[in-house]
Amino acid sequence: MSAPSLVSKKIEKVATPGKRLDTETNQGVGVVETKYFHSASPPNELILENGEKLGPVTVAYETYGQLNNQRSNAILILHALSGDAHAAGFHKGDEKPGWWDDMIGPARAFDTDKYFVICSNVLGGCRGTTGPSSVNPRTGKPYGLDFPIISIPDMVNAQKHLIDHLEIDRLLSVAGGSMGGMQALEWLTAHPGRLNSGIVIATATKHSPQQIAFHEVGRQAIMADPLWKDGHYYGGHSPAKGLAVARMIGHITYMSEVSMAEKFGRRLSHNGKPRKFSVDFEVGEYLHNRGDHFVKRFDANSYLYITRAIDSFDASKGKNLHEVFNETKAKVLVLAFKSDWLYPASQSKEIVKACKWAGIDTTYCEIDSTYGHDAFLLEVEEETHLVKHFLQRVMVGNGVTGENRITEYAI
Amino acid sequence: MQSNPSLDHKAILEWIHQGASVLDLGCGDGELLDLLVKERHVKAQGIEIDEQAIYQCVAKGLSVFHEDIDHGLSDYADQSFDYVILNQSFQQVKSADLVLKEALRVGRNVIVGFPNFAHYQARLQIFFRGKTPVTPSLPYEWHDTPNLHFLSISDFIEYCRQRNIKLEKAVFVGRRRRIKIFPNLFGLTGIFLISNGETHTID
Numbered sequence: 001m002s003a004p005s006l007v008s009k010k011i012e013k014v015a016t017p018g019k020r021l022d023t024e025t026n027q028g029v030g031v032v033e034t035k036y037f038h039s040a041s042p043p044n045e046l047i048l049e050n051g052e053k054l055g056p057v058t059v060a061y062e063t064y065g066q067l068n069n070q071r072s073n074a075i076l077i078l079h080a081l082s083g084d085a086h087a088a089g090f091h092k093g094d095e096k097p098g099w100w101d102d103m104i105g106p107a108r109a110f111d112t113d114k115y116f117v118i119c120s121n122v123l124g125g126c127r128g129t130t131g132p133s134s135v136n137p138r139t140g141k142p143y144g145l146d147f148p149i150i151s152i153p154d155m156v157n158a159q160k161h162l163i164d165h166l167e168i169d170r171l172l173s174v175a176g177g178s179m180g181g182m183q184a185l186e187w188l189t190a191h192p193g194r195l196n197s198g199i200v201i202a203t204a205t206k207h208s209p210q211q212i213a214f215h216e217v218g219r220q221a222i223m224a225d226p227l228w229k230d231g232h233y234y235g236g237h238s239p240a241k242g243l244a245v246a247r248m249i250g251h252i253t254y255m256s257e258v259s260m261a262e263k264f265g266r267r268l269s270h271n272g273k274p275r276k277f278s279v280d281f282e283v284g285e286y287l288h289n290r291g292d293h294f295v296k297r298f299d300a301n302s303y304l305y306i307t308r309a310i311d312s313f314d315a316s317k318g319k320n321l322h323e324v325f326n327e328t329k330a331k332v333l334v335l336a337f338k339s340d341w342l343y344p345a346s347q348s349k350e351i352v353k354a355c356k357w358a359g360i361d362t363t364y365c366e367i368d369s370t371y372g373h374d375a376f377l378l379e380v381e382e383e384t385h386l387v388k389h390f391l392q393r394v395m396v397g398n399g400v401t402g403e404n405r406i407t408e409y410a411i
Numbered sequence: 412m413q414s415n416p417s418l419d420h421k422a423i424l425e426w427i428h429q430g431a432s433v434l435d436l437g438c439g440d441g442e443l444l445d446l447l448v449k450e451r452h453v454k455a456q457g458i459e460i461d462e463q464a465i466y467q468c469v470a471k472g473l474s475v476f477h478e479d480i481d482h483g484l485s486d487y488a489d490q491s492f493d494y495v496i497l498n499q500s501f502q503q504v505k506s507a508d509l510v511l512k513e514a515l516r517v518g519r520n521v522i523v524g525f526p527n528f529a530h531y532q533a534r535l536q537i538f539f540r541g542k543t544p545v546t547p548s549l550p551y552e553w554h555d556t557p558n559l560h561f562l563s564i565s566d567f568i569e570y571c572r573q574r575n576i577k578l579e580k581a582v583f584v585g586r587r588r589r590i591k592i593f594p595n596l597f598g599l600t601g602i603f604l605i606s607n608g609e610t611h612t613i614d
């Protein structure tokens with residue numbers, strides 16, 4: 001009855017998302033490709049939460065593992081603000097795997113030998129799914145700010161269409177951290193009949209003023225960049241400086257005081273000759289690198305639209321939170337991290353409280369971590385243990401066994 | 412896994428009916444809840460403060476909240492569970508009064524198990540050696556004990572009488588068997604089934 005050895009590790013881990021723990025023995029899901037689902041062509045546009053119509057809509061998605069005969073082993077992975085459909089494996093020629101590769105693959109938390117794992121890029125994004133940088137069919141030019149305001153429920157609605165298209169009646173689980181956790185909450189409350197469980201990590205039922213404030217500064221940084229041009233910068237230079245600053249602010253909020261102190265201390269960076277107000281400290285250099293890296297793969301307008309969707313999300317829809325959970329029969333796993341001050345454990349406890357009132361079968365763990373909000377991408381060992389056993393129970397509880405003969409899924 | 416449950420777990424198992432709903436406050440590694448799920452098919456929920464214990468509960472397939480039971484059970488409606496269990500955790504909470512009151516509100520029945528401070532070995536150690544007792548049910552030294560309250564079986568009985576808490580059943584456990592006579596002297600552990608007076612008996 002000895003405790004599973006979960007405490008040995010903290011030091012060796014490097015705060016770099018995507019670092020693999022088992023590279024030598026486990027190759028993960030291997031080479032993968034992004035697929036595209038086209039729908040909502042006029043006159044059958046997607047009706048958004050605010051009543052506006054959007055169409056056609058393309059959803060970029062990837063799948064790993066295989067759907068079983070009963071189509072009952074599908075898990076939808078929900079990404080955070082800057083994520084995309086590429087959650088696991090490698091794109092041809094790439095050196096870095098997908099953003100949650102540590103968690104998805106054979107014998108990993110989301111075990112692709114057992115489960116059919118799906119991940120799609122969110123509506124409003126810029127990584128293959130329709131967003132403000134997509135071409136507006138009415139003008140033949142990118143939408144820019146003509147793109148309608150979208151919400152977390154709209155993102156989930158687009159995912160639901162994808163799940164319908166894949167002919168999956170009921171997901172075994174939905175799982176996500178941060179904004180992905182908000183989508184998981186939306187799935188649990190708005191589509192309770194479509195899933196058996198939800199894994200809700202480092203998130204909130206709604207943003208606090210503090211969380212909104214950080215996003216607002218990020219948005220203002222983008223809009224203050226003269227290259228932003230009211231969102232109509234496509235075809236020219238993008239507001240890279242503004243977007244980089246927004247991302248730098250984000251990264252400050254994703255780390256903790258301790259993780260920054262451990263990673264950078266007050267060490268100086270040594271890039272060329274010192275100039276007045278050049279980047280003096282390693283922490284500054286890190287933020288700059290992150291910002292510069294980010295602008296290469298992310299669209300500034302998508303950043304505006306998605307952060308706004310996060311800020312305006314309220315899982316309770318103006319009611320008592322437990323009331324929106326009333327229809328939910330799913331099992332729920334809620335995870336928070338001790339040093340996460342952006343999405344503090346108190347916000348996860350609000351979710352747990354509502355689950356208790358609603359009589360939902362719930363497990364909650366506050367994982368001891370010094371990584372701040374980044375922990376949800378880094379504390380792989382603990383998350384793997386919890387997620388793996390939780391999913392196992394959901395699967396057994398729903399009569400889905402690992403023994404099902406698995407057939408190749410073809411669309 | 413546990414083919415031979417401990418005497419206190421066995422006693423609790425006997426009291427709990429098939430398919431009951433059970434909230435175990437301070438469930439530890441989930442051994443008791445696991446036994447109740449396997450033997451009685453109870454709807455089990457644990458609350459536990461220790462993170463490593465949470466991992467062990469989850470590995471057993473249990474639902475558990477990582478919380479401090481001293482912060483109360485205000486998220487639960489009255490009579491939400493058939494049984495609320497405080498086994499070996501009652502003497503470790505800060506506000507025993509509040510926790511027991513809440514347990515009695517949330518559960519139709521409450522099971523409390525605690526080490527007996529008036530066991531004869533403890534009495535002898537205090538009397539002859541003048542030292543804080545260490546017994547099989549109170550195995551800790553004074554400086555590293557998780558226990559905050561040191562009560563005897565008689566203390567608990569009196570406590571319940573004063574508060575009109577109904578003592579439904581009790582079992583006293585020694586080192587290898589149940590104790591029938593002079594439990595406050597020979598019982599290492601006392602386990603009580605209590606309720607808020609009035610009605611329900613189980614069986």
